[in-house]
Amino acid sequence: MSHVRSIRSRIHDLIEEAWAGATTSGALPPIEADARPAFEIERPANPDHGDLAANLALKLARPMRRSPLQIAEALAEAMATVPSSMALSEVTVAPPGFLNMRLSPRWLEGLLDEARAAGDDFGRVAQAAPRHFNVEFVSANPTGPLHVGNARGAFVGDLLCRVLEGAGHEVTREYYFNDAGLQIRNLGASVTARKLGEAIPEDGYHGAYVDDLANELPDDVWEAANEEGADREAVVADWAQERVRAGIEASLQRLGVHFDVWKSESSLHDEGWVSRSVERLRDAGHIYEEEGATWFRSTAFGDDKDRVVYRSGGQPTYFASDIGYVSEKFSRGFDKLIYIWGADHHGTVARVRNAAEAMGLPVDEVEMLLVAWVRFVREGVEIAMSKRTGEFLTLDELLEELGVDAARWSFASRAASSPIDVDLELAKKQSAENPVYYVQYAHARISSILAKAAGAGLVPAADFTNVLHGDDVASGLARETLRLPEVVEDGARDEETHGITTYAMELATAFHAFYRDRRVVDVDDPQTSAGRLALVGVTQAALRNALALLGISAPESM
RNA sequence: GCCCCCGUAGCUCAGUGGACAGAGCAGCCGCCUUCUAAGCGGCCGGUCGCAGGUUCGAAUCCUGCCGGGGGCGCCA
Secondary structure: OOOOOOHHHHHHHHHHHHHHHHHHOOOOOOOOHHHOOOOOEEOOOOHHHOOEEEOHHHHHHHHHOOOHHHHHHHHHHHHOOOHHHHHEEEEEEEOOOEEEEEEOHHHHHHHHHHHHHHHHHEOEOOOOOOOEEEEEOOOOOOOOOOEHHHHHHHHHHHHHHHHHHHOOOEEEEEEEEOOOOHHHHHHHHHHHHHHOOOOOOOOOOOOHHHHHHHHHOOHHHHHHHOOOOOOHHHHHHHHHHHHHHHHHHHHHHHHOOOOOEEEEHHHHHHOOHHHHHHHHHHHOOOEEEEOOEEEEOHHHHOOOOOEEEEOOOOOEOHHHHHHHHHHHHHHOOOOEEEEEEEHHHHHHHHHHHHHHHHOOOOHHHEEEEEEOOEEEEEOOEEOOOEOOOOEOOEHHHHHHHHOHHHHHHHHHOOOOOOOEEEEHHHHHHHHOOOHHHHHHHHHHHHHHHHHHHHHOOOOOOOOOOOOOOOOHHHHHHHHHHOOHHHHHHHHHHHOOOHHHHHHHHHHHHHHHHHHHHOOOOOOOOHHHHHHHHHHHHHHHHHHHHHHHHOOOOOOOOO
């Protein structure tokens, strides 16, 4: 696999080198290692400030007790002397102490060569220390089909996994489902009642899918359920639960989301993870008995109150399973666990992390990412989301209305922590105007150009020498195209994906501008055509790879 | 009452320590005999919830307040 390092990290190295050089030569005073500030390299909004700007001099002003402008001058001078300085065509100092840089077209041409050679791997980032992540998401109980409320977690989780993989990490996608609790039993009771033509119990499930399950219940299961001594509702529940789970898996498949591991709560009990983990807590002195129940002293780790692990009847709580689960996950060798939960679970974050800490597990590697609520509204009226009343919009229905690409885009382009409102009538109307098509269109347009060129016997240049030389428009497109690795780095660092949608939009805009200003296919000028064909080829790969990170298709024609 | 999240343009959302605050949609005005007009150009639009503070620099960090949502079970 061949990666292309981000421009930002290369320039960062260049400036570090210049800093070291300026220190050695005495142009800048040495500072203590622990006073060394971190500094940023950014893309200035104002083009007059160059292609890149660094704020190192501003950061050094305090520890060096010198004016930032002086420091910036010294750094700029030192930058001219380091071997990699050929990357920059210009370095200027701007108040209050920014280093503004322009990238040399020649250097960018070399990067384009690398990017083309990387192909589908362009945009993937080499990871010095790759980690193995366990990302657990959706994890809805198999008591009914997935509804739109589950959609955001499914997309956010999958998108996060794709970005982590793009940044060089290994990821296991995991779905945890409760097959041991009261809710499953209620599902069994509901289906049984329907099968018998009786009224569904008050706390049962009422959706139309319950009728479907009753109708589909195989005769042999029903017979087994009715055998002497059999727990009829439990037998029906076992069958129904698996049936619903398989339906959930199929729905997720339609979203382009697949899971590596389906983990059941009962397996944690069967394999002894729950009891062993509670014993581990007890050995560490964090378990006590009171009022007949068994408690975890969560308050010792800053929680509001202690938490029950075994009820006074002896049954384990859901929290007990969480404790067993976190140990079980680490036993599989993951470096980091990410739980993607709905915002309504924030109250359980502390207790699970506290239990991990109490068991001596690396609590800093246990992260809960809370996904904000989505309110679905139709014509101004909120759609109730209750599995119990059976009034909900399913995930499949949402996809029917929106389409996978548009749905993925709409969730990818917003921070997971932001609560959002989706008016379905509006969403349907806007799906035709969705920015996702703008990006796909740029990709398809390039396909069309490449096909046209091939038909005219034009071939892309073998290398990028002089392709950008003297052409600001081409250089602009190249800079934008070569920004992808940076965007992936940011996404993995922030565990967010909306940077990628923003980038995809900006790259599409840059391409459309190039299309307007530069003719690619020109049989009268095969040399120029060859260069531009090579350039838009890399741009197309960047678009395709960015869309792939989002799980969105890159059509050849529209 | 305590805890968490959110408050940026008419709408939906980016920007979370850097240089005059951005995009999409909506609205208005232009551009197809030329590689896909699902495109391009232009205009309109914001006391970044409010008030203090920290900083060379604050939409961004801190404190308080206002508004919206969520959570505080021997449910899951």
